[in-house]
Amino acid sequence: MAEPTLLYLDGVTVSFDGFKALDALSLVLEPGEMRAVIGPNGAGKTTMMDVITGKTRPEEGHVVFGSDIDLRKLDEPAIARLGIGRKFQRPTVFEPLSVRDNLLLALAGDRGPRFALWARETAHERMRIDDLLETIRLTDERDRRAANLSHGQKQWLEIGMLLAQDPKLLLVDEPVAGMTDAETEATAELLRKINQKSSIVVVEHDMAFVRALGVKVTVLHEGKVLAEGSIDTIQNNPRVVEVYLGR
C-alpha cells in the first residue's frame, strides 16, 4: 500500500449462531484521524470494537494495525500494549481504588506481576498523574475513591486512564451517554484535544455530538458500511435516512 494507514479492516466477517454481526466490513483509518461511527442498534458497532481489541476473533478478513501488525493473532493485553485503548459504554473504573491509583495503574509501562510487586512510584509518574488530573479536571478529587465520583466524573476518569496509556488509537464507545449538555460539550473539547496526539474512533448515537465533533462519519448497517462522508452528506443520503427512519 502506498498510503500509510493506522488501521485497516478488510472483509471482516463475524457471525454468532448464523447471525452476521459483521458482514465483510471494510474500514480504513488514517494516522491522526478522528472518525465517528454511527448506526442503529445491532449494526455491528460494538462487535467492530471487539474485533479490533482482540475480544472477538473474525472468521474472515484482515485486521491490520500500522503497516504490518496482524491483530487477529493477538489477545486483548497484547493489543492494549500496542497502544490501542478502549473505553466502554458504561464507565468502568476501579471503584475501590483512589482516582490517582486508577491513573497510576493505567500509566504506560511494565504490566508484569514481577515489576508490580516491587514498583515504587517515580517522580515522572507523579508528574504524569498530576498532568492527567488537570486534563480530566479531577485534581481536587485525586484521593477520593473512584466509587464516589459522579457518573460524568467516572467517564472522564476513564478517558484519563486511556490517555495514561499513551495510546496511538483510542476506541470510545458512546462517551456522552447519560451526560449533561455541559458535560457533553466538555467531552467533545476533550476528545479534540486528545486527537492532537492520538487517532480516535468514536461510536455515538447522539447526532448533535457527532455534528459538534465535525469529523468524517461512517454509517454501519447490518454489519456493513452503508455510507461514509461528512455529517451533511450522510444526513442527506437517502439510504441512511431510510435505515434510520424506516421505509
Added chain:
Amino acid sequence: MRLDGGAIATLACLLGGAALLAIFNLAIAAGSALHVPSFVVSIVGKYLCYAILALAVDLVWGYAGILTLGHAAFFALGGYAMGMYLMREIGARGVYANPTLPDFMVFIGWNKLPWYWYGSEHFLFALILVVLVPGILAFVFGWFAFRSRVSGVYLSIITQALTYALMLAFFRNDMGFGGNNGMTDFKDIIGFPLDKETTSVGLMLATAVILSLAYLLARATTRSRFGKVLIAVRDAEPRTRFLGYRPESYKLVVWTLSAVIAGIGGALYVPQVGIINPSEFAPANSIEAVIWVAVGGRGTLSGAILGAVLVNLGKTWLTSALPDVWLFAIGGLFILVTLFLPRGLIGLFSGRGSTTAERGRQSAASEAVMREAAE
C-alpha cells in the same frame, strides 16, 4: 514499609498475647490461679495455625476474588510434609523398632522406604517440601485454571474437587502416607520432645512469629502496586485486560503465594496437634476456613486472623458443650454475617472507611436532593 495503627495493634495483640501466654504457663506455678494450663497453650497454637490458613484464604478471596473451597488441601500437604519428618524422627522408638521404616509401612508389609520418602529424615529438607509441595501443586493447578479463564463458581468447584481427590488418594494405604490412620505417635521435633511443656510453648511462640511474618508479607503484597492490580482484577477483570494486564499471571502469583502460606500453617499445625490424617483434606475444612474469613472481614488481613481465632474458640466451646449444634451454628453464623455484616467483625471496629461505598451513595443522593432544592 510503614506500619499504621491497625497493623501495629494486630502485631502487638499477636506477639504480646503469645508472650503473655508463655509467661503465665512457664513462670507461674501450676497451683496458682494465674497459671495457664498447657492444653490452653497448645489450643492457642492450633488457632494460630488456622489463622495462617485464614490469611492465605483472604489473600486470594478477599483481594483477588478467587473463592477457594479447597485451601485446606495446601494446609494438609504442608502438614504431611512435616509429618513425614516427624515419623522419621521416631526412628527405632516405634512399635516395630524399625530404624528407617515408619510403623505403618512395616504394618502393611513394606520393607523398603519408597523413593519419595528419601531425605525426609532431615528437618531442613522437610521445610523445603513444606514450601515446594503446596507451591508446585498450586502453580500447576493455577496455570491451567487461570489460563483457561476458569473463574467464579466453576473455579470454586474445581478447588473443591482438588481437595476431595487428594483426600481419596491419601486414604489409600499404598500411597505410602499411612492411609486413613495417617501419621501420629510423634516423639520429638529437632530433638525437642513433643510431650514437654517448653516444646509446646516454643511451637506456639514460633507459630505466632510466623503468623506475624505472614501478615506482614501479605500486607506488603496487597499494598504494593501488585495488590492494586489484584483489586482491579477482582472488581473489573475485563478492564484490566484492555489496559494491557494479564490477570491470569497476577492470579497465579497470589494463588501460589497463598498456597505456600497455607502449607506453612499446616506444617506448624501437625507437631502441635500430634496427628495428620486424610480428614484434613475434607471439603468441609476448606469451607470452614472461608467462613472464618467472612466472619472476621473479607479483604482485611487482621479480620481474617480475628475470624479464625474467634470462630475456633466458639467451635472448641460448642463442640464440647453442645456437639450436635456446631454445624447448624457455623451455617447460621455464615448466613448472618453475609446478611448483616458484609465487612465482617472488623467492619464493626473500624467505623472509618467501613461503609465508604455506602456513604458515597448517601452523599451522592443528598447532593442530588440539594441540587433539586436549589433549583
